[in-house]
Amino acid sequence: MMRLSYLLVTVAFGFCQPRLSLSSELSVKLNNNWERFVQSLITQPAKVTITQQQLNRYPVALLLPAALYPDLTRYSWQQITGLYHLNQTCAEPKDIELPIRAKAFELALCRQQLLPVDWFKQGELIHPAGGSYAGRYLKYVVKSGVTPLSAEVKVKLSQLFVLSNPGHPLHKQLMPLGPEGLNSLLNLHQWYLHSNGSLWVYNENGINKYENKIWQVTAKNNAIDLVYKANTNICQLAPGNFCIQEKPAVNFIRIVLEGGLILLSIFLLVKLLMNRYLEAKERGFILQLLTHELRTPIASLAMTVEQFRDAFDELSPSLQDTFSRLTFDYQRLKQLTNTSQGYLSEGKKSFLDSQPILLSEWLNYLCTKYGVMYSLDQDNYCHLPVYWLGICLENLIRNGLEYGKPPVRLLITNVNKCLVITVQDQGDIPSTYLFKLIRSNHQLRGMGIGLRLVKRISKQLGGKLKINKCPTRFTIEYPL
Structure with a gap:
């Protein structure tokens, strides 16, 4: 008995499937795959099952969405408004011929007459x-x-409700289809693919709903794919609002080629990064070698400076000034070489090392060199990276002297464990240039390179550079 029932269901599903007499090999293959899909699907559990016996209890016209709206194909708008007038006033409108059944119904309601x-x-x-x-x-x-x-x-009347009425026995089961699905399944097609992924089928045995996971596995096993008509330009087999397409087989050659290309790209990227690393390492070695080799001429220069120092009193005033410049340049070159060597050999921290220094002595040296005044609120010993802060201040002082408006002054204060050093002149940077100097690498009459250098060094030291106008002020905040 069970085998006979299974055979009847299979025949019914086969009856509802579309069969197109297409000559191409692909079309024949799609038809065969679709037949196997249908036969496999009927063995799967359905989420919703409504038998044909249940459906026969309810008129199909009441299940369609059109049952909710006025029937303007059979009745005029005057007749419908006349029925509304009769419903509201219980008075039959003149000069309008009302539908007989609807008129009798409205009059029965007006008379509070019970209808069987x-x-x-x-x-x-x-x-x-x-x-x-x-x-x-x-x-x-x-x-x-x-x-x-x-x-x-009430039960008998509920069988004559429209489907959208919550009292209809099939309301919860069929309303999820929506208006489009109801029209398609009950009027046009026997298959409907819902936007939520569920697959509905209407055949001689009733209506079944299959969840996404169920039918997709079955479709995959039978080498087909269901695609909405709106999402494809080629549709050879369409049993519903979707097209049946051949599921492309796994192309191992393509996978291998794509995988090979990915691996090759990764290899080339790693090789490029490695080459850049080796080049940087090579440049670092050469720089270290050059820094090391500089020690010999610097040592020789030191001996020359000492010899001149021993005979300093015998030199003419002009040669004494020349000797002072020579001594200063020698000290600067020696400090730069030592700092570079420390950076290359011990890492970045060594060239940022601080040393204790009295602020007034350091400022006297800088300001005397450029002939500017400074103001110091509190003189004490501080641990500072003297060399790099000196580079920053000298750049700012030179910018002020060359591009600013005199006088140029230094203002040094201690605020919340932070040394605030301001280089101020009486000039006025335009707002547009001020924004560009702060936010980008814009250059203003030669000031860009020096300011970029100061900004970068200040950041490396853990501080920051601020620029203000009216008057022009460049401020370095260095945490102590």
């Missing part, structure tokens, strides 16, 4: 203004409070 269930089964089921007669009648009975209907009568 058989009245709703005989004749038209849908009111000209939309909705079923049974649904409108039950709503009237509940609202008016006339003699309540028995439970048996």
Whole structure:
């Protein structure tokens, strides 16, 4: 008995499937794969199952979304408005011929006349203004409070409701289809693919709903894919609102080629990074070698400076000034070489090392060199990276002297464990240039390179550079 039932279901599903007489090999293959898909799907559990016996209890016209709206194809707008007037006033409008069944229904409601269930089964089921007669009648009975209907009568009337009425027995099962799905499944096609991925089928045995995971596995096993018609330009087989396409087989050659290209790209990228690393390492070695080799001429220069120092008193005043410049340049070159060597050999931290120094001595040296004044609120010993802060201040002082408006002054304060050094002149940087100097690498009359250097060194030291106008002020904040 079970085998006979299974055979009948299979035949029914086979009957509902589309068969197209296409000559191409692909079309024949798609038809065969579709047949196997249908036969495999009927063995899978359905999420919703509505038998044909259940469906036969309810008129199909009441299940369609069109049952909710006025039927303007059969009735005029004057007739529908006339029925509304009769419903509201219980007075029949003049010069309008109302539909006989609808007129009798509205007059019965006006007279509070109870209608038997058989009245709703005989004749038209849908009111000209939309909705079923049974649904409108039950709503009237509940609202008016006339003699309540028995439970048996309510059950019989519910079979004549439109599907959108929550009292319809199939409301919860079929309403998820939506208007498009109901029209497609009950009017046009026997298959419907919902936007949520569920697959619905309507055949001689009833309506079944299959979840996404169920039918997709079955489709994959039978080498087909279901694609919405709107998402494809080629559609050889369309049993519903979707097209059946051949699922492309796994192309191992393509996978191997794509994988090879990815690995090759990774290899080339790693090789490029490695080459850049080796080049940087080589440049670092050469720089270290040059720094090391500089020690010999610097040592020789030191001996020359000492010899000149021993005979300093014998030199003419002009040669004494020349000797002072020579001594200063020698000290600067020696400090730069030592700093570079420390940076290359011990890492970045060594060239940023601080040393204790009295602020007034350091500032006297800098300001005397450039002939500027400074103001110091508190003189004490501080641990500072003297060399690099000196580079920053000298750049700012030179910018002020060359591009600013005199006088140029240094203002040094201690605020919240932070040394604030401001180089100020009486100039006025335009707002547009000020924004560009702070935010980008813009150069203003030669100031860009020096400011970029100061900004970068200040950041490396853990501080920051601020630029203000009216008057022009360049401020370095260095945490102590």
